[in-house]
Amino acid sequence: MKRLVILGAGTAGTMVANKLRRRLPLREWQITVVDRDDIHLYQPGLLFVPFGVYRLAQLTRSRRRLLRSGIQFLTGEIERIDPVAKTVRFSDGTAVGYDYLVVATGTSPRPDQTPGMLGAEWRKSIFDFYSYEGSVALADALRDFTGGRLVVHIVDQPIKCPVAPLEFTFLAEAYFRSRGMRDQVEIVYATPLSGAFTKPIASARLGDMLDDRKIVVEPDFLVEHIDPERKVLISYDEREIEFDLLVTVPLNMGADFIARSGLGDELNYVPVDKHTFQSTAYPDVFVLGDAADLPISKAGSVAHFAAETFTGNFCQYVEGHPMTGNFDGHANCFVESGDGKGLLIDFNYDTEPLPGSFPLPVVGPLGLLRENARNHWGKLAFRWIYWHVLLPGRRLPVPTHLSMTGKKQPDKEI
Structure with missing residues (x-):
């Protein structure tokens, strides 16, 4: 046996x-x-x-x-x-x-790895949402928030679901607009990256979306510690970001x-x-x-x-045979952007996310690096697919390897 x-x-x-x-x-x-x-x-x-x-x-x-x-x-x-x-x-x-x-x-979030993250302000003014307990506590904090500076912060890469902090930022911006208090909230996105995402085309598109929503990006921000009494993030190069409400993605570790x-x-x-x-x-x-x-x-x-x-x-x-399968690093992710819309990114080790349509050219129905309601509903529908198709080991009717079908370079008309 x-x-x-x-x-x-x-x-x-x-x-x-x-x-x-x-x-x-x-x-x-x-x-x-x-x-x-x-x-x-x-x-x-x-x-x-x-x-x-x-x-x-x-x-x-x-x-x-x-x-x-x-x-x-x-x-x-x-x-x-x-x-x-x-x-x-x-x-x-x-x-x-x-x-x-x-x-x-x-991999798991490790708030203990950043000095000052855990302590008296943990889940009072400093929150995570990568755990159920943290996301519930954050729901209460958002409901009670009356205004000030919201900082969405990433300690370092890699993190699981790397678009999730962006998604939270977009959803929070839409949430405060829906409550009629967007002008009372300053939103800052603090990232260790040089832009909104790891790849240049997607980073430019997502960066434009942050700009359109008047969300300030603080790039290349590598946090050294958090001062919970002053409510300040402090980077290794001694930059400081004050916050009233901090939503952080702690260091992730295996x-x-x-x-x-x-x-x-x-x-x-x-x-x-x-x-x-x-x-x-x-x-x-x-x-x-x-x-x-x-x-x-x-x-x-x-x-x-x-x-x-x-x-x-x-x-x-x-069976003693050579392994002939060759994983290409294929990944795709829905990105919630608020107001019942979202976009989709599809990429692998060698090809960055490109604009276009997925899985078919023109007709899609999902938009690559383009907001539409179908992407939002696709993300919500994925929960059913996850429980009933993926986990049981059934195959989805999408290519395992990245397909260039429907993708276009950004200097061409989409």
Whole structure:
């Protein structure tokens, strides 16, 4: 009996477990999935909680019930991986052995890594929205906010769902307009990047949208610490940004057991081959989703597209054949822009987001780097697709690899 252990029952881990359960004979394989609890959270929905769109029951499911029959599910805190002995050890002293290991434990916000972020003002005037508790607390703060300076802030890249801070900024601007108090709120977007996004074409388009909404961008801002008493962000180059309400995206890091296992970089992300997800140090270890050091956005769509490539590759690998699948870094993300509209970006390792239509030329129906209502409804509809299509391991009728169909260079008419 061959043993496959998957660490993490989030997006990547659940999808891959269900896909491989269909491909690997049950009489020959034991598939075990491990996570710290039995609560699967639909993370894209957290963006909407501060604005009253979703409740907890709409965003959570049992991890165990999302896995196909025949998959063993274990809960426990992972202490470390011993890749030489091929063993995963837990904090209670128990262990599970493996022949092949998939690490899909994601990335998490670490507010403890920025001096002054945690403390007396945490979730009073300083908030996050990458957790359910944080997004609920932020909903209360937005409702009670009477005016002043709102600062939306990113500590450093990479972060999961890198467009989410922009989306929150756009939604907050629309929210204050809807309450008739936009002229009482100054909005500042503080980013460690040189512009609104990592790629120049999208950065220019999103930057124009921020300008149109009279949102001030503070670029190249690398925070050194927060002074909670003065309510000031202070950068390494000694710039200061005052705030009345701070919505921050803390430093993101991989799981601590990655560091204890000696498998990760300084942020606890595991080095892998970016096309096959195979560990560069241990060939029987694969790393998927946000836990890997892939040079692409830590977005759920990356896990969705990567799972297709990985599943075929893994089946080849365990049969002793070369892995022929070649992941190209494909990612696409809806970007909420407020007022019931949004845009879509579609890109990979080598091609930046371009304007156009997706998935078909002209007719779309989704607009690339172009606001329309269809993109907004597409983002909301994705929650149903996530629960009922992606996590069960079914395929979406969109290309796994980036397609240039419908895309145009920005100097051409769209």
